[in-house]
Amino acid sequence: MLAVRILGCSGSYAAAGGACTGYLVQSSGTNVWLDCGPGTLANFHQWSSLAALDAIVLTHAHPDHWLELPIIANALEWYEPRERVPVYSNAHMFGEARQLIGQSISTVFDWHVVNTVDTVSIGDQEWRFDETDHYVPTYATRVDADGSSLVFSSDTGPAFSLQGFVDRAGPIDMALLESTFLDRSEHEDTLHLSAVEAGQMAAAASAGRLVLTHQAPREERPAHVEAASAVYDGPVALAEVGAQYAAAGD
Numbered sequence: 001m002l003a004v005r006i007l008g009c010s011g012s013y014a015a016a017g018g019a020c021t022g023y024l025v026q027s028s029g030t031n032v033w034l035d036c037g038p039g040t041l042a043n044f045h046q047w048s049s050l051a052a053l054d055a056i057v058l059t060h061a062h063p064d065h066w067l068e069l070p071i072i073a074n075a076l077e078w079y080e081p082r083e084r085v086p087v088y089s090n091a092h093m094f095g096e097a098r099q100l101i102g103q104s105i106s107t108v109f110d111w112h113v114v115n116t117v118d119t120v121s122i123g124d125q126e127w128r129f130d131e132t133d134h135y136v137p138t139y140a141t142r143v144d145a146d147g148s149s150l151v152f153s154s155d156t157g158p159a160f161s162l163q164g165f166v167d168r169a170g171p172i173d174m175a176l177l178e179s180t181f182l183d184r185s186e187h188e189d190t191l192h193l194s195a196v197e198a199g200q201m202a203a204a205a206s207a208g209r210l211v212l213t214h215q216a217p218r219e220e221r222p223a224h225v226e227a228a229s230a231v232y233d234g235p236v237a238l239a240e241v242g243a244q245y246a247a248a249g250d
């Protein structure tokens, strides 16, 4: 069963008791950590272990999506040695990480720079990437495994569409989409999604279910579900730290 466990879902900075962006994407044989925002290692340890980790995928170099990585490097280098952990990202993300982590980066990680034309196999999961509408080079990701599929928008403005993923690999069972703020009118040029835009994006791609994530801490989260549901007919859930969402079904 392909499913995603929420390790952190606060947008931009962490809410009380929360963590920034991070997900554990699990299928029958494979564990992949998708984005490792600050605070996500503690939650990761609740559900998995560094020894059981098959890879890390990073969507972009904004701090709230990856700054746990130097801490993961600490753990791997000094306390929990294992074979190098494969990491997949775009070239910009790799450059930023190399600058911050330094020499250890190649000791503990086996880094692969990927492009949007690539399909990457990680265990029994197939990963695809598409460029979003954001401030730095950013990849949305699609995962197919165990006969189902999920897409994560990462961070994006409304100009991005999931259609490229549908064209390349077929229907999307679950869309995990950012919904940073409720109302576009207060954030006119911001390259994030409002709740309505997340709903519209899921509807346009005929996604089977929608999970809203990346709310800034002061957002009224239930109102996001209401707003997205007004424009999208399928089931809508809010990401909650520790909860697991199956790509298809409950």
Ligand SMILES: [Zn+2]
Residues within 6 Å of the ligand: 060, 062, 134, 155
């Ligand atoms: Zn971002």
